[in-house]
Amino acid sequence: MKESRTLNFDDVLENTLGGFGRWQFLLYVAGGLLLFPCKLYIPIFLGFLPRYRCKVLECDLEPKVEFHPTWAEFAIPHLDNNYLHDGLGHCQRFSSNGTSCSKFNFDEHHMVPCSQSVYDDSMMKEPMVAFFDIGPCSSNDPNWWLGSWISQMAFIEIIFWTGVMIGILVCGRMGDRYGTRVVILTSQVTFTVGAIIAFTSMTYSSYVISSLLTGFGCMGSSTSPYVLVSEVMGKNHRHYLAFYQIFRVLGGFSYAWVASVLQNWRQFWLYALCVNLAVSPIWFWLHDSPRWLLSRGQFSQARKVLDFATKINGEPRLSANDFAALQEASRQQNASNRIHERMWTNYYVLRNLVVCLFIWLSVGLMYLGLSRISVTLGGNIYENFALFEGAELIGLVLSSTVASYMDCRTLIVWSLGSGSLALVLSFLIGHPMWTLALVVLGKTWASMSLQVIYVYTPAIFPTPIRNSALGLSSTAARLGALIGAWLINSKGIPIVLSLLIFAGIGLMACTLILAFLPKIQGSALPETLQDVKNLDRDLPVLGHLSIFDEVLPSGMDFEKESLLKNALSQEELLS
Template identity: 25%
Template sequence: VFQWNLVCDRATLKTISTSIYFLGVFFGSVMAGVLSDKFGRVFILRVASVVSAIIIALNGISPNVYVFYLLQFLTGVVCMGTIMSSVVYAIEIAKEKHRLLAGIFCNVMFGVGCALFSVIAYFIRDWRNIEFAVALLFVPCILDAFIMVESPRWLYGRNRTDEAKESCKRIARMNGVNHRILRYLSKPKSSEESHNSLTEIFVRPYSRFLICSVMFIWAVTSLVYYGLILNGGSLAGDIFWNNALGGLVEVFADITFYFMVLKVGVRNLVATTLFIASFSCIASTVVAQTGSALLNNLIFAMIGRFGTSGSFAMIFVQCPQLFPTSGRTTALGLSSMAARIGSILSPFTIQVQEDIPWLSPVIFGILAFFAASLALTFPRTSGKPLTMNFDEAEKCSYGLTIRSHPILPSY
């Protein structure tokens, strides 16, 4: 702030940084998804990890605020490559019974990263040194990315069967298991679909319905989630304690819903979490109109945050399983882009609340209710084989059964 004289008439410049970063995330979400589906999960992960480390390090030597803005935008674009590729990769190489654990574990790591960043910022107060420290954290990620083998599912879906076999053999050797099942691996049936995953998602009727529905759910979840966080200052009690309590609520939600998802499935749990958020938002409005204590609003706000944080965790696991391998990362990128729209709109709902206190919670509640109802229309994914291409995905919409592709060693 003082280094670049971001005070008085230049004070607004310091608030733009986060918005520019999220703008980069907005564009990077789609770019990372399309590129990962075209060039491979591991290839994009390697490139994005190296470039992210370089850009973040350059951030630490920014000569002025405008160069800093540019690098913040590029950071948002490139970092989405590491996030999208790694999440989809983890789900694709996991066995059917372990996919939920793989997806939820990735979501938990986001929280661990936030906590680790807080520790770094506590001990390193100079922002330039913080940038250098974060860049160094990418070194083990880069080394790990160059050890990883390409996703066998992606290779198989691109008709690169021999390479898929080699990837499976390396995975089998690292796990110390037999890979004799690979002799049954045959070339996939030819498909008429193009290699443009973005086009295929919107051309195919069932995939178009799914992506529009998923994007709506992601946008609503993000809108309600960030709306509740930004509204923390108007709740009863100390704002810092409220924020800390909200963080603990999210950790509790992740742990709770992990055990629940094994019993009720992802689809039902996504709907349940959104119904919880809807109820809490509407209930907080009713309580406020009856003149009850502000403490009740705090309780309902935390219940809403419990629901939306659980919804975020579940939809992050569900989305990659709804779409075929040839368009999985693109779908996740489009969904993340929709979530950014929700987060961008959330501050305006708080501004509306200053004039009409009951309006924002009612909007949150109604949108969450519709999103929950829409989630119930999705197919069940728990324990089901992942589809390889859009032809198989369309067959699933008619209730047809697809065969499980034996592209991973059975153990």
């Protein structure tokens, strides 16, 4: 019996379609446009906390309430100067025995808590925190069910990141089953509904609901394009993915400018909604990855996409014999992947996933944590944010340049380790100007790590679970962001100590990468478990101890996998 010829999809990308032609560039830009508004969703300006003080009802009379009134000296305790509090007691006031704003009615020896605040509007005219009055003092409200544990503002951020993590998990699973296009459209619709609710919110509860929906929707449409673009780029051109974040960085610069002009939380949401609606329609006529279509056995649709790709790239149409060989290779891979649910119990997959989760957590902690710090350092918050975006742009250019000749694993260790050491130095030196300079440098290295890890992660998981693996990893980054936000906003933890924690976790991640994860330079995207195992080379002994295959179920013995693959392939041919 004549053996059927097979053809690797990566060979088709490089030799027939062109590794990075007009078709790949079209998908590259279409996916990148979804990243443009991503910085709008992160609670930086939307969750900006201006300087605030305790509201004294008998003195703060409408319609004009001043942040620095003359009576503050006898009604509010004076604290040490601090950027947020500006030297005025923030959640306490002197008790009063009357209803008039007179010095003789206040007892300077007895203080009482307050649950309402007055906010300084010199930096932002209408912050969301002031509209709902949900600053830190709101935890003193007897009607707030979480009490002093979590403020109402912090609760909104927790709900947002919870929605992000749920969205990534669900969208990753959906992407593996239904394709990237369905995930993107679903996420865009969900975000649009949430943004409309946020823009029209008049109550705190409705805004909380909108935070959950927008969190769910925004990240599903920002992670899925990475998988799609990584699957259509040739293995010799995959380093271009490191420059993919340019769309997110440009969106960040625009956000800083728009926020400085609008200075109104409701108009921020209107801007985000308009940008989202502007970039969504392109995905109604774009298609899924042909690699994914082949892995799902949708050969006729894959053929149409490949014909479209060769036409756009100006290349000859894939011959019938070559497509038949591609189909045969896909059938054999699909026979192995029929049991892809059990792939998660394979040692190599599970090892890569566990280490990736910790790496993504450390990168998210450092990257998003430093983004939050940018608006708490004092001075002009818009200029600070733009400065940090400039640091990210430098990191982006460096990562895209170096990634063309350095393996992604090495680059992640180099950038994440350098960023961690910069933060350690900021802790040791302690001088404000040096701290700012080293924190900006740390943001540069952290952005490099983020760019490269998006390229690296899809390259160490097989096609049937690639969306889910990237989704789980990205969820860990958002968990890191949540931890970072808590550390930065905690009154009992100094900023410099938070930076030291960021650095310690980053250095731990570097050690795990070197010990357990493989290099990928010049490797094709893995399609099966055997492909994932074959990535292992030049690893320390701990990286591929055979004893783990005995202790941990492999999901499928590779020899048995090969036999079943051939049997199912023959069965499909006979049927």
